[in-house]
Amino acid sequence: MTDKATMTLPSDTEILITREFDAPRRLVYRAWTTPELVRRWWSGHRGEMTVAEIDLRVGGRWRYVMVANGGFEVAFHGEYREIVPDERLVHTEVFEMPGAPEGEPAINEVTFSEADGRTTLSLLVRTPNRQVRDAIIDSGMEVGMQEQMDLLEELARSLR
Amino acid sequence: MSAMARAATTTDAFNAVAEPRRRQILDVLAGGERPVSELVEALGLAQPQVSKHLRVLREVGAVEVRDEGRRRLYRLNGEALKPIHDWVSGFERTWTERFGLLDGVLEDLERQERGAGGDDG
Secondary structure (H helix, E strand, C coil), X not given: CCCXXXXXXXXXXXXXXXXXXCCCHHHHHHHHHCXXXXXXXXXXXXXXXXXXXXXXXXXXXXXXXXXXXXXXXXEEEEEEEEEEXXXXXXXXXXXXXXXXXXXXXXXXXXXXXXXXXXXXXXXXXXXXXXXXXXXXXXXXXXXXXXXHHHHHHHHHHHCC | CCCCCCCCCHHHHHHHHHCHHHHHHHHHHHCCCEEHHHHHHHHCCCHHHHHXXXXXXXXXXXXXXXXXXXXXXXXXXXXXXXHHHHHHHHHHHHHHHHHHHHHHHHHHHHHHHHCCCCCCC
């Protein structure tokens, strides 16, 4: 039984993440698309989610903001392109980088498939180019490093 | 090591490692040093193909080779793989964390459905 997300890079511009859940897909879909529920999982253990806006219709926008444990804000937004309830979502995703012009968005395809009451979720992130893909992968790492820095800072304070 | 004719970047290394067969080779080598013959057997590929993959892995420093008598032994070079591992694991870890919490949300939803009418928000 695996509860680790698996990540592969199908091409120079794509990231594919898959994970199995012990729940029917309509519930996974609900947890994925309901703001109060998204707030409970999207920030991981890295901070607190302050904004979860979801306008779930084609052309509708979404925006997620979290305040990471280091005190800085991390924000993403995008637009829904395709919606098949309980099955599939396609939406754009842009990382809001303060002071930088908004680049071409990544396109995320989320697929929910069910077998024997279990759901396999796959998230395919299509990026406009390799630099963007690498930046997305790097961004996860920065947050991780920030956490380490925070721990280090805490440790240093405790030694005063 | 054949002096860096062309400097291998982390991205080169990542691409080398992203290929499924080459990941399989790395998985086998994670168990310890192996002669080519064992890799051929473990992968079920023809030797020339395995050698081709090994060459790519050597070029980016992911594996190292030494001769022992007539055998060529391959081993992982953890040092070269660490930056790649770190690079990928941040994003992967973010999602692993999110999904871990999502499991909890799903348990709550299932519990709510079973006890429909119950309202413990």
